Amino acid sequence: MSDFADYGGFSPLEYLRAFYSEIDSESEGLLQFLVSVFDSAPHAPLVLEFGSGPVLISAIPAARRARAIHYCDFVPANREYLTRWLAGEDAEFDWSPYIARCLELEGKVVSEKAIRQRAHNIRDLVRRVVSCNIFDPLPIRTRYQYEVIISNYCLDAVTTSKQEWQLFTRRLAKLLKPGGTLVLSSLRKTEFFEFGTSRYANVVLDVDDLANAFTQAGFDPQSIRVESTHCEQDYCNKQGVIFAAASLPLVVGNNPWHEDNGQSSATVSRELLSTGASPWIDLTTTSHTRA
Numbered sequence: 001m002s003d004f005a006d007y008g009g010f011s012p013l014e015y016l017r018a019f020y021s022e023i024d025s026e027s028e029g030l031l032q033f034l035v036s037v038f039d040s041a042p043h044a045p046l047v048l049e050f051g052s053g054p055v056l057i058s059a060i061p062a063a064r065r066a067r068a069i070h071y072c073d074f075v076p077a078n079r080e081y082l083t084r085w086l087a088g089e090d091a092e093f094d095w096s097p098y099i100a101r102c103l104e105l106e107g108k109v110v111s112e113k114a115i116r117q118r119a120h121n122i123r124d125l126v127r128r129v130v131s132c133n134i135f136d137p138l139p140i141r142t143r144y145q146y147e148v149i150i151s152n153y154c155l156d157a158v159t160t161s162k163q164e165w166q167l168f169t170r171r172l173a174k175l176l177k178p179g180g181t182l183v184l185s186s187l188r189k190t191e192f193f194e195f196g197t198s199r200y201a202n203v204v205l206d207v208d209d210l211a212n213a214f215t216q217a218g219f220d221p222q223s224i225r226v227e228s229t230h231c232e233q234d235y236c237n238k239q240g241v242i243f244a245a246a247s248l249p250l251v252v253g254n255n256p257w258h259e260d261n262g263q264s265s266a267t268v269s270r271e272l273l274s275t276g277a278s279p280w281i282d283l284t285t286t287s288h289t290r291a
């Protein structure tokens, strides 16, 4: 990792302008994939967006079905950006085109009013913006288990080791309820990505790696869905992106809760509650921490 940038100097606005200034084929693919995931998601799921950066794309389709959405990221500046947007200070970046496209994909009428309403719903539903660290066996301090976890271009963007990336996938699986769904977006066959003057590491993955990681993490093989798309932008050496989703079996005994540290997430949650410890650490804001 030492030849690559760490995330200390990560600039939210620079990142958004580099990768999200228009809806390219990758963002379009992600929106389509997420809309289809929420078409078949359980009723009113609790959703976690893991390693969100300053990006609100996941919340747009999630807000159609979720009862609440939690966001987390490693970099304080990203959490601050999200908090500002959620507080209504959204002049720096306009998510309206993404909302409009999502509404279209959902078969809804696209109007100024409908766009404003979805933005309002997102602000209402995103209840927490907290820190996370996938290098920690318990990547977020939470008493919740989630029905849906979405993590886009995060687990692959913090390591060059496939083994470590597989471990990260298992860690997110541990935060899911039995039957819960994990959605992972990854760059395809990519050793790095860059923006500004920084080059960030990326583990080299292909479609089979996603399917294998889900299987190893205890997901129901029948539920695994992997799609890939080609690359339009010329900012790295990638061959496209991969969208993948899978669900855990409903039977608790089949999921891999004891792999990392011998402690199930249910046990951890109980311990946090019994010691009276706060279920959350390092909150960036108190204005988005409703239950």
Ligand SMILES: C[S@@+](CC[C@H](N)C(=O)[O-])C[C@H]1O[C@@H](n2cnc3c(N)ncnc32)[C@H](O)[C@@H]1O
Binding pocket: 007, 010, 050, 051, 052, 053, 054, 055, 073, 074, 075, 078, 132, 133, 134, 135, 151, 152, 153, 154, 157, 158
């Ligand atoms: C390539 S960006 C992806 C951002 C966003 N999810 C997206 O779809 O564009 C990688 C993200 O991983 C986050 N990250 C870096 N180190 C991390 C860590 N140790 N644990 C969790 N996330 C981390 C960064 O803050 C950044 O937001």
